[in-house]
Amino acid sequence: MDINRYVFEIESLRIEKKINQDVFLKDIVSDRQYRRYLNQESVMTLDIFLKLLQRLDYDVSSFLTYIDQKQLEEQKPLLDIRSAIIDFDYNKAKALIHDVKKTPQSKEIDDMLRLYLKLIDFYEKLDLNKDSDNQKVSSFLKETNVLSSLQETYFSADKFSSINLLMNKIFNRVEPVHQKAFLDFYSDFIEGKKVVLDGDTLENIQMFYSYFCSATFGRSYISEEEAEKGGRYIKDAIQLTRETLMTYNLMALNYLNSSVCYLHKLNEDAKKTLFYALMSVIATGNHQGIFPSFKLAYGDVVSKENLIQDFKSELKRHLEHDTKYYEEAKEFNDLSTCAG
C-alpha cells in the first residue's frame, strides 16, 4: 500500500464530511505541511496519521477496512480466479485468467497467473503421463521455492495461503521426503514454532489442524504414531469448527475421516463421515466442480455402488432421527485403533 493513497483517502473523507481544513488540521499539523503531504513533497508520521484519522472519526482498523473495501473492487477478478481454482472449476478459472491478461498487470500478478495456468494444466492432464506429472511437480517446487520457504518462521496470511493452495494441488505427487517437510511445517504451527502474523487467529488455528490432518493422511505411508496423532487432530479440528464455522474445512476433514475409515473397514463411521463430507460439498454451492475429484479419490477406497448406497441410507437415518452433527462427530472412532 502506497502512503499517497492514505493521504488521498484522508483528504477525500475530509471533503466528503465537509470539515473545514483549518478545523481539521488545528493543533495537529500546519496547512503548509498538510499541502506538502498532498503534493507528495513530504510524508506524514504515524503520529499525525493517527490524529487525523481520529478527527475523521476513524481508527486505524476502520480506516484500513474502508480502504480494503475500495480495493476489493480492483481485486475481484483475481479473487474470482483463486476461488475457481480452489473449487476445481478450471474452465472458469482459465476464462477469467484470459480476461485479466487482456490488460497489462504487474510482474507479481503475471507470475501468479502463470503459476495458476500451470497448476490447471497439471490437473487437467493428471495421470496421463506419470513422468510428465513428476516433472511438472519438480518445476512447481523449484519455481515457487516452496520447500525453502517452509523453513521460515514468520508468514503473512497471504503467503501461508499460497503455500496451502500449492500443497493442496500437488501433495500426492511430491516425494515422501518433501511430504514429510509439509507435515512438519503444519505441525510447527500447531506447536507454536511458526507463526502466521495476520489474518483471523481463530481461522489460522483451524487451518493448521486441517492441513496437518490432510498432510498426514495424504502420504503414501504413515506410522501408527502418526495415524494416532492425525486421528486425534481430526476430531479436534472438527470441534474447532464449532467456533470458526469453516465449512470447507469440514468437507476436507470428513473426507479424510471417511476415506481412512473405508480403508480400514470401519464401515459405520465411514458411512457417517461420508454423508457429512458429501453434504458439505453440496453446502459449498459448487458440487458440480468439486465432486469429480471426490469421485476419483473415493474410487480407491469404496465402490461407487456402495458409496451411493451408504449415502442414501445415512440420509434416511437423518430423516428418521433427530441427529446432531457435533455430537455425532465426538463419537467417531479413534482412528488410532485402525492404524495397524
Next chain:
Amino acid sequence: MTYQHALVNYLENYRRSIHLTMDEFIHDITSSRSYYRYLNLEQHIPMDVLLKFTNRYQFDLKELLDFLNDQPNIDYYIARIIRMHRLHRMTFIDSYMNKISPYINETLRDALTQMLSNNNRIYMLEKFLNETDINSLINRYKKGKDTHVILEYLIEKGYTLIHHSDQKDLDTITLFLNDVRTYSNDRYLDYPTTLFLAHSGKDVTNNITQHVALHLFFNDEVSFKSYMKSLNELFQINIDSQFESIVQKAFE
C-alpha cells in the same frame, strides 16, 4: 508516542527473531541514524518508512496496528456474540464477553446482558448501531465502519423480513449479502443468504438445497429432519430427493 513505542519494540523483537543485523533489517528502508532515533522515541516514524517495513516483511498494517493496540476489536467481538447467540453456541459467548467487558460502556454491557436473557438481538443491534435504515447501514459498511456488526444486523433483519409482504428491503439485504459472501472467506454467510435468495424466488431449488446442507453444520437447535420437513412444505419441493439425485449423478 505510546503507539510508536509498542511498534518499534515489535520491529526489534521481530528483527532478532529472524537473526538479522540492524543494517540488514533496515537496508533500503531507512538510515541507521533515523532508525535509532525511532527506537529512542526521539523522532516520529514516517508512514512511508512504516509501510516499507510492512511490505518488506509482509506484515499486514491493519493487523499489526491492531495487535499493538491493547483494546480488542469491539465490532468483531459484538458480532461474534450475536452470531454465536443465533447459533445457540453459548459456550463461546462468555469468553467474548470477558474480552470486551472492560472496554465497553455500561449501556452496551446492559444491552448485551439483556439480549442474552430476552433473545432480542435486533434490539441490541439497533442500540449499538444507533441506526435502522438499511441503505445507510450498507453505506456505513462500505466506509469501513462497524462492518462485522452491520453484517449481523442485516442477517437478523433479513430473517424478520422473509415472511413480509414487501420484498424490497429483503431484496436489498440479499443482494448486499450475496456480494459480500462472494468475496469473503466467511462461509457462514452462505447460510442465511441462500435462504433469503430462495425467499426472493432466485434459483429456489439450488439455494434451498445448499441452505439445508449448511443447516447440518450451522444449526444445533432445529434438527435436520424437522428443518427439511418444514422447508419441503414451504417451498413445495422434495429436498431429500434432490440430495439423492445430486450424489447419484456425481458418482455414477
